[in-house]
Amino acid sequence: MSSTAGPQPQARTTASRPGGEDGPARLCAREPHVPAERLVAELVPPPRFGGARFSTYHPDPAQPSQREAVERLSSFAGGLGDGGDGPSGLRGLFRRRAKAAAPAGPRGMYLDGGYGVGKTHLLASLWHAAPAAPGRKAFGTFVELTHLVGALGFQQTVRTLSDHQLLCIDEFELDDPGDTVLVSSLLGKLVEAGVALAATSNTLPGKLGEGRFAAADFLREIQGLAAHFQPLRIDGEDYRHRGLPQAPEPGDDAEVTRAAHATPGASLDDFPALLDHLSRVHPSRYGALCEGVDAVCLRGVTPVPDQSTALRLVVLADRLYDREIPVLASGVPFDRLFSEEMLRGGYRKKYFRAISRLTALAREAKHLPEG
Known part of the structure; x- marks a missing residue:
């Protein structure tokens, strides 16, 4: 699967294109x-962040954690490997070794911080900096990831994403117990396959679900999720309102x-x-x-x-x-x-x-x- 190969399937709607002869659409x-194949093909950064790069992120001089985030994520991207295009080459060798010996320590980065500090920009920059071809790295929101499982089924989603170098998950939140168990199982399988992870959220991984459901009843799953990530705190004020x-x-x-x-x-x-x-x-x-x-x-x-x-x-x-x-x-x-x-x-x-x-x-x- 490659997100750049051939025409992509289009969503069908019952409305005419906006701005037609009949005036604005509703x-x-x-x-x-x-269609399910489009869900997979669109696992790339959205238009606003299509040009996001570490070089275009402007850290607030008053917030050292922002510059540190750029440095750590750049280093993380550089350590992701050669990004070979299939399981038969060096990438496949890396994955077989990853399965034979579980990685020591987390294979993921978890960007934690308030809204408007540029977490999505940094996550998209990491996706662009990863050496794999576009079809071997994925970027999507948490809700898009859970819907992908619903559309493809759990096992097919695991197979689809297991040959990826990197999975980036934006807006990582656990709003119900079902998502907790589902995502915990999915990420565990992907880590076993050698897939690196990166996520953004406004909540530390060990605190996911707090205030939403009985998180204590699902502590094992939440702790399992947290074990996949190295937290990276990003402080600062909302850049969308800074000086505007x-x-x-x-x-x-x-x-x-x-x-x-x-x-x-x-x-x-x-x-x-x-x-x-x-x-x-x-x-x-x-x-x-x-x-x-x-x-x-x-x-x-x-x-x-x-x-x-x-x-x-x-x-x-x-x-x-x-x-x-x-x-x-x-x-x-x-x-x-x-x-x-x-x-x-x-x-x-x-x-x-x-x-x-x-x-x-x-x-x-x-x-x-x-x-």
């Missing part, structure tokens, strides 16, 4: 179906509607209807939901009503940010999407990340035509 009218003006105030419904009609490739949806639609689309398909969209326009943004809805919105915010799609909205500002109770709970770091990313996308929407 995300609510889209029902993407993503405050996020623009939301417009009114009429302004958003006019901008959607004046912007080629824009979509236009009422926020409550979009939240309802997200409940019927698997989060792993939210990227396909936004395919071909150049701007998202939302009318009537309100605080989200419950935790399940909020977590789906977090995933959508991540996919919009990955794809550099600006968001223009009316209603409440994005920093009022989540209740105080949510911002104090076990998912608070996810919600702060979503606020940060949506605010950045709202700034980018300032350049849309006003109609």
